[in-house]
Amino acid sequence: MASIEISPDEALALRARHAEVLHRPLYRRLMAPLLVVGAAAYLVFCFFFFNVAGVFANAQWERAGIYIADWYSWEATPRFRFAKDGIEVEWTRSLLGDNPNPDWIEGGKDNYVVSFGGADNQVEISPGIVVVVESGRRYDIPISESGAELSPDAPANMSLKGGRVTVDYGFIGLAEIRNTQVLVRHRYLGWPNFFFDTKSPFFGKDLGQLWADASSPERIEARMPNWQLIIVEFLYNSEWQHLDVFMKLLETIVMAFVGTLFAALVAFPLSFVAARNINPNRVGNWLTKRAFDLLRSVDMLIWALFFVRGFGPGPIPGIAAIFFTDTGTLGKTTTEALENVDDRQREGIRSVGASPANVQRYGVVPQVAPVFISQSLYFWESNTRSATIIGAVGAGGIGLKLIEAMRTNQDWENVAYMVLLILVVVFVFDNISNALRSRLIGRSGH
């Protein structure tokens, strides 16, 4: 920046005129840097308080990769067991149907070749010896009673641990060679069983075939027409449980909707009791306000856990928890809005001889209604989110299902599916609430 020349006299005059700008007291000047230093010191303290270094040293980051990969892909995990007569192939949790015969496994009886994307990367399995081909080079891995052995010139993606040799081919999968079996993990993008599980008659069919099935009069199962069967098979997919997920999501939505609506219905009249300028009874004011404070400050979690104990898991405790907390919060904000209303409107209504009820109806309600509606809609929106979390402690809905899916540590793809649905629902309800808000109180409202 170009400097501006000013004479010493001008400088002094400026300094005298704007003393408060140029000569701030020391503590004011030091405030910002001190705050930053304080925050940094606090973070350092918390680094030790939460033992961050120790926790991170023991973290199992490789799990993160697997879990994230599960969000968009699945693994086929065949085991090749060394039996007396040749090799037995065993499939667990396979999505390839009852008779899996994928093109990446060739051979049979006592010699299998498992390919990981071409002849340059494959594993040849035969009793006693496994040949690993990695980037075109062959490595022999002899297997004895004590375990598999790794040749010393093996590349970095092959490792030996406790008599097991692991060959990692990256995203496409890995092979783990033990003395009794070879475990292969082969990863596919997407899930073939998303719409129909492997036991369903529609598994693996494309849209055209499904249409042909749906329109053909020949029933696959006698009890219902084919188009119904398609819907039933989709909803009762044993792995993805679409119907259950939808129902749980609906429970969450219902929890937020009913809880907020009841809270609004109860908080609105109660806040008239609590407002000092409307209800002259000071005891009534005080009691209602403290009741709001109690409802609000005892956390939503505490209410949720209490009601879960009382009513058993499900949406009722969720509704009750949201209702209790939000009655407090909505009551408090509405009381504040009521105490700040413009008194002239009420005077005007009173001066034409209106009854006390009409004074409130036409003199007060129109002033607080926009704030109240806007607040209620905002709470509805935010409760759709919090209903997920309190669901996880037993209050039902998608939260409970999410936490159950996460606990198994195997169903991260279901977690991803539910997260996606939750995001969609939250966005949809954000937009509904925004649209309602602008319709009911106009764009200018907050």
Add this chain to the structure above:
Amino acid sequence: MATLDQGGLTDAGRVVHDHYRALVRTRRVYTILSLAALLAVLLGALWFANAANSGKFFERLPYFFDFFIHFQPDDAMEIVRALFDLPSPHADGSFKYDYEVGRVYLIGDLYLPEYFYQMLVTINIAVVSTLMGFVLAFGLCFFAASNITGSRLVRFAARRGFEVLRAFPEIVVAGMLVAILSIGPIAAIAAVALHTVGALGKLFFEVVENADMKPDEGLRAVGGSWLERVRYGLVPQVMPNFISYALLRTEINVRASTIIGAVGSGGIGEVFRLSIGRDHAAKTYAIIILLFVTVVSIDWLSGYLRKRLVGQSAFQFGG
């Protein structure tokens, strides 16, 4: 509406009057219809909730009050003993009365009672995550504000980013990190911090968009760079509101980290879930009292600081 004496109206007046009545009638019909629709949805929702619950509302209601009546400590002092980890005269070796076990010794015989320690953990989770969320949201919010960032693409990315962070369920972040880092408060910190970035980011960029652009104009006129414009033109204006929002967020985050803790990331939430699940009344009431007092005092403290910071006459936006 009071009916007017229609005889006294001119023809034109009557037309206007009839038209007005028709409008009122339509409006009323729409109001009644939407209220009826709301009621129908509400009844349907209630029926659905009742059907989906494992205990039915009216069947369980009497038991619910029973639960409250039976859920009492042996005597009122038990709550105090549970709160301060004092030995209980009722002790029978079970978990119900093992108040002394959780003591956290600081120096010699001086100890911090278990629940105070756990409360401290929860507060620390909340404060650390607010701090981290604040720093990230502060850094990112300027990219979402239309008055300082010209590129539509950058703004779009920043805003959608904030939205996703806000809507992403916290328990999934926490659950995933618990699986990787094992159970502990770090998962809760990350989950709450990410949500805070989204929530604060949205509020922050709205504050920036409402800021007075005259200082910025001045800086642009003397050739200030983008960073200088943000640093000297906007930050001094928006900082009080930013900090006020951050304080408000701290209040919310104390609650959020309690809940996240209950889902399995430590802190007071987890102890509370365990004690109520095991029917330990004295411990449960002790924690409720502690939580209540903490939440109220943090709300009060933050309210006081906010009032001092932004003042009654919160500074005026725009010009």
